Amino acid sequence: MSTRYLESLFNPQSIAVVGASERSKNLGGVVVRNLLEGNYPGRLAVVNRRGYKEVYGVPCHSRIGELDFVPELAIVCTPPVTVPRVVRRLGEIGVRTAIVMTGGMSRTHSKSGKPLMYSVREAARKTGLRVLGPNTIGLIVPGRQLNATYAHIGSLPGKVAFVGQSGAIASSVLDWAYARGVGFSYFLTLGDGMDIGHDDLIDYLAQDTQTRAILLHMENIPNPRRFMSAVRVASRTKPVIAVKSGRVPESEWEPHELPAGIRRSDPIFDAMLQRAGVLRVDGLGQMFDALETLTRMRPLRRESLAIMGNGVGPGVLAVDRLADLGGELAELSPQTLNALSEILPPYWTRKNPIDLNYDATPEIYAQAIQILAKDPGIANVLVMYAPTLTGNSLETANAVVEAAKGTRLNVFTCWLGQSTVMESRDVFYRAGLPSFFNPEKAVMAFMQHVRHQRFQRLLTETPESFTDHFADHSDTRRVLTRALAQGRYYLSNREARGVIRDYGISTVDTMYCDDVEEVLQVFAVERRPIDVTVLHQDACYPFMELSPSQRRYKGTLKKLGNEQAIMDGCHFLMDEYLRHFPDSGFLGFSVQRSYQHVGGIEFSVGITRDPVYGPLVVCGAAGAQVSIMADRQIALPPLNMVLARELLRRTYMYKLLEEHSLRPEEDIRAVSETLVTLSQMAIDMPEIRGLEISPLLFNGDGAVAVSVAIDLDDEPGQPIIQPYPRELEEWIVLPKSGRRVIIRPVLAEDEPAHREFHEHQSPESIRYRFFQYRKHFSREDVAQMVQIDYDREMVFIANARREGGGGEETLGTVRTWTDADNLRCEFAVMVDDRMKGEGLGLRLMQKMINYCRARGTIEMVGDVLPDNRPMLQLAEHLGFDIRYNHEEDVMELRLLLNEPQSDWQKEQLKKHG
Template sequence: MSTRYLESLFNPESIAVIGASERSDNLGGMVLRNMLGGGFPGRMVVVNQNDYDNVHGVPCVAKVSQLDFTPDLAIVCTPPNTVPKMIRKLGESGVRTAIVMTGGMSRTHSKTGQPLMYSVRDAARETGIRVLGPNTIGLMVPARHLNATYAHMGAIPGRVAFIGQSGTIASSVLDWAFARGVGFSYFLTLGDGMDIDHDDLIDYLAQDSQTRAILLHIESIPNPSRFMSAVRVASRTKPVIAVKSGRVPESEWIPHDLPAGVCHSDPIYDAMLQRGGVLRVDGLGQMFDALETLTRMRPLRRESLAIIANGVGPGVLAVDRLSHLGGELAELSDTTIEELGKLLPPYWTRKNPIDLNYDASPELYGKAVKILAKDPNIANVLVMYAPTLVQDSLQIADAVVQASKGTRLNILTCWLGQSTVMDSREEFYRAGLPSFFNPEKAVNAFMQHVKHQRVQRLLSETPESFTDHFADRANTRSLVAKALRDGRKHLSSREARQVIRDYGINAIETVYCDDVEEVLEMFAVERRPIDLTIVHEQVCYPFLELTPTQRRYKGTIKNLNSEQAIIDGCRFLVDEYKKHFPDSGFLGFGMQHSYQHIGGIEFSVGITRDEVFGPLVVCGAAGAQINITTDRQIALPPLNMVLARELLRRTYMYKLLKEHSLRPQEDIRAVSETLVKLSQIVIDIPEIRGLEISPLLFNDQGAIAVSIAVDLDEKPSRPIIQAYPRELEEWIVLPKSGKRVIIRPVLAQDEPAHRAFHEYQSPESIRYRFFQYRKHFSREDVAQMVQIDYDREMVFIANAKKEDGDGEETLGTVRVWTDADNLRSEFAVMVDDRMKGEGLGVALMQKMIEYCRSRGTMEMVGDVLPENRPMLQLAEQLGFDIRFNPVEEVMDLRLVLNEPEKDWQKERLKKRGG
């Protein structure tokens, strides 16, 4: 993940086109004609071994070595076998970026047998040049008059960036966007993506002030961790909308090896994009519909929708679609119904959707919108109109536009038809109101806005506090380590139960017996009815895939209450086991008392591992009578209670739990807690490959596991989202007060204490920290401070117990924002006014300096108001270079942490004032 040299790609002053000629079918010639047609103002040169004087009027040389200047960007359009050598030459000559348009390099092999595209990657890495492609359509920057593509048409300037993978899809997007009047800030495809990838580009676009939204067409994500880190940063500041193609195995370009317990890869991408704050849509049409609502509508105050139409039919279609998508109709207040009743016939329905009748006039439309604007229950209105003989569609459109001005309503419009309503749609476009041709598309677009806002809430939601019930983790680690040393790939049923108990997950009491005689001995102790399960090697592996015959296997017999019944039961279970699992080693019997106050709805929860996306947490239905994989939902660890509830909410079993559980809220919490604990298990013990609890039932103590299976892998796997780095916690004692303080990374649940910390400080301290006076910090403000991506940001807080012993309070905080290339971290620090003179600021800063230095960050910088003498003294004590910035009228602070080793690092730091 790096934005190194991307400025040269997006804003080149000079370009060399390698391999262009005047042949009509020559790829480089097509690109050159598009650049000339677009009016690129920079310097251009062609490199062609035929040594033409010029190509289409652009000067030409035979070799790269003959160039009398070093271009910022090279566009390579030569045959596949020449490209790796050409990239090496360009890199060695100092060219910073290259676009390789040559295709077929994934299917053309080098002498070593690997596809040539990997030789391009290797040449780029060795020489430091950045490469877009191979097999890319190229790049457009309309505002710079740069059309370095072979596309059939150019893009109009705008504020939307498009990153695709397929050139043919990109061409259709251009057509589509032009017809809708959508302009682009940047337009490009990755092609094979051997160097520059999604995450590099998203990092660049997240910081680009000319880009208001990012559109992604994704076929695959080769580095999910880097992608997730980049997209979580970008989606906090601008909408990111994605189409993921290859949703089923038959359409996947690169087949995905599925993890155990998962039957399709698409839900994994779904979980990833949702966790990254990305709005996923089902196609290009939905992409632009969603773009229209997200960029033209305000944030939603409510998720319900009011509907106005000049007839019953359009309203019914809209309601049907809204219901199908899980949307909600707004409820009209009594005052609204009364006011509308004065305008409408006495036989109107007095409910939403509102039928204004066939002959509804512009005045009636305008008055209806204004009435709804006064209703506190109404935040979003879909206004529809079907063409009639008695009214003019443009006049009605104008009335809606005028009525919408000055209201808090989100208004989207649907003028049905096409030929007679185009002028009205143009009117809406000019007024900034989204408009659609039919009710289904309008409702789809509205629900995309709802979905995006929900996804955004997951990025900034403050989780409720979750008590750490976990017991002896060291015991579990040693248990797993011993099993691996013994060469085992799974834990025994007894060991698997020990793992989940160590993490606070209750399991039904089970006694393991080696044979029938031992079962009889244990039964004789209390002589209570028992349930008996046969244990063999294969059932110790989670997410066991059964053949149709094995699905009829009966591995448990319940309510055995005599010695003979137990003997007969054991014999039956052994026969069943030998019949269905003849190659699986016998391990004994598991004995449970039949009456243990458990039952209810059966869940299957667990952990599985994907080779690309790492550990996954799964949740869904359990039971022999259903296809459990159809309800299995996926989430990425780490989880907190909010994210766990969201995972549970997506399952069908959640609906059953709400409707049929005797204690729905308690059981929902119990399942959510279990999911959080499973997430923690895989973070603490990354050698656990899979863990399945099936079924998970309920008793009066909460959730309880019945059957547990755990398998292992010597190679650990880490989540693609960095978990809370517990190893960075440190305790100190303040010298004056003797107060014991923990300095640790911030957690989302620190939001209440963090908010109180900021609101208790003096106005002057707030101004020193934020460069302005602030009296109030909203929940959203503070949530953004504590919901951080540990890959990109770090916040250390100093917490201590409150004097009354009721919880913790925050006494100080230091944070850094690090750029994508890990060159520079910008810091901000603040200490409670009561702690002045305790050395807490020094402790926090030293902690952060050591952290950034260990990550390889080159330097730490900050801005301080000239009158903030305490901070300037602290900076001087820590060795910062301090200079006055006359332009910003602040003191610039800079501390070198590591020396740059590469030329591009030195150049970038120098350019930034280093």
């Protein structure tokens, strides 16, 4: 992941097109024409071995080595077999970036048998050249008059970046956007993406001030961990909207090996984007509709919608679509109803949607909007208009624009029809009001805005902490190590129960027997009905898929109440086992009391592992009442209570729990706690390949596991989201007060203590930290501070027990923000005013410096106010270089952590030096 040399790609001062000629269908020739027609202002050259003097007036050279300048960007349009050699030669002469437009390189093979695109990557890596492609349409940057594509049409300037994967789709998007006046800040496709990928471009675009939103079209994601890290940062500052093709196995770009218990890979992608705060849409039309609302509407104060128009029919269509999407109609207050009754006919419906009548004038539209603006329960209004003989479309549009100005309403419009309303839609476009062609599209776009805001809100929710995730689990570690040492990739039923009990998950009391005689001995002691299950090796694997002939298999008999029934039952279970699983080793019987006061709605929860996306937490239905596979929902670990509840909420079983449980809140909490615990197990014990608890039921104390299965893998699975790094925790004792303090990475659960810490500091300390006086920190402000990814951002806090009891308090904090290239990190540190003389600021800074140095960061930087003497003295003690910046009136601090290794790193340090 790196933005290395991407500035040379997006803003090249010179370009060479390799393989261009004036033949009508020559790819390079089309590129040269587009560069010239776009009035590219930089230096241009062509390379063609045929030795033309020029191509379309651009000087031409026979060989790359004959160029009389080193271009910042080269565009390669030569036959596939020549591309690796061309790329290597470009890198050797010092070219920084190349666009390889040549296609077919994934299907053309080198002598080694590998596709040629891998040879391109190897050639680029040896010389440090960055490559976009192969098989890319190229790149358009309208604001810099750069059209380096073979597209049939250019792009208008705009504030939206489009990063696609398919050239055919990109051409269609360009055509669509140009016809509707939609412009782009950047427009490109990745093609095969052998070097420059989605993550690199997202990192660059997240920092670009000319880009207000990012649109992604993806067919595959080669490195989900890097993609996730980049997109989580970007989505916090600007909308990211994604279309992922290949939703079903038949249309997938590459066959995807599915994890146990999951039938499609698409829900995994859904879970990943939702976790990153990205809005996923179903197609390109929805992408641009969502873009309308996300970039032109304010943040939503409420999620309900008021609808008004000059007819009943369109309003009904809008309400139907809103209901289909789970939306909510706004309720009109009595005052609003009375005010509307004064301007509408006496027979109006007195409800939402509001029928203004077919003869509604522009004045009626304006008055209705002004009335709705006074209703505190109304925040969003869809205004619709159907052409009539008596109405004036344009005047009504102007009236709506004027009425919406200065209100707190989110107003968006739907002017139905085509030939007589186009000018009105232009009015809305110029006024910044989203406008749509039909009610269904308008409501869908609004609900996309609702979904996006929910995802963003989820990123800032403060989770509760219900248990100690960091307890000692050495017993579980020994069980897993012993099984793998024995060459066993499953745990026995007894071992699996012990593992989840070690993590605090309750289980139904279970006894294990080697044969029928031992089962009878258990019954003789219990003297009550028992449930008996036959155990064998195949049943020890979670998410066991039964063949059609095995689906009538019965492995458990319940409520066996006498010795004869037990003997007959055990023989029946043995016959069933031997008939359906003849090759599976026999492991005995398990016995449970038939009545253990558990029951209720049955859940199936667990862990599975995807070969690309790593461990996944799953939750859904158990039993035969509903389709287990259809209800199974997915989330990426690590989870907290907020994320666990969101995972549970997406299941069908959640609705049953709400409606039919005797203790819905307690049961929801119990399942959520279990999901968080499973998430922690996936992180603590990466050898666990799969774990299934089915069913998970309930008793008076919470959730109880009835049956559990665990299998293992000697290749540890790593989550694509960096988990809490427990290994960075450190205990110290303060020299003056003797207080015992833990210095550790921050957790989302620290938000209340973190907020209190900031609000209790002196105004001067706040000014030193934030360069301004602040009296209040909102919950959202502090949530952003504590919810970090432990990758681009790191925060260490110093916490201690409150004097006099009452939990922990925060005494100090240090944070760094690291760029995508791990070149430079910016730090900020703050210590409680009461800690003066304890050396806590020094300890926090030393810990952060050591951490950043160990992860390979080259330089640490920071700005300090000139009168902040304590911080300047600390920086001097730590060896920072300190300089005064006259323009900004700050002291600039720089500390070299590691020596730069590449020329590009040296260039960047020199540029910022």
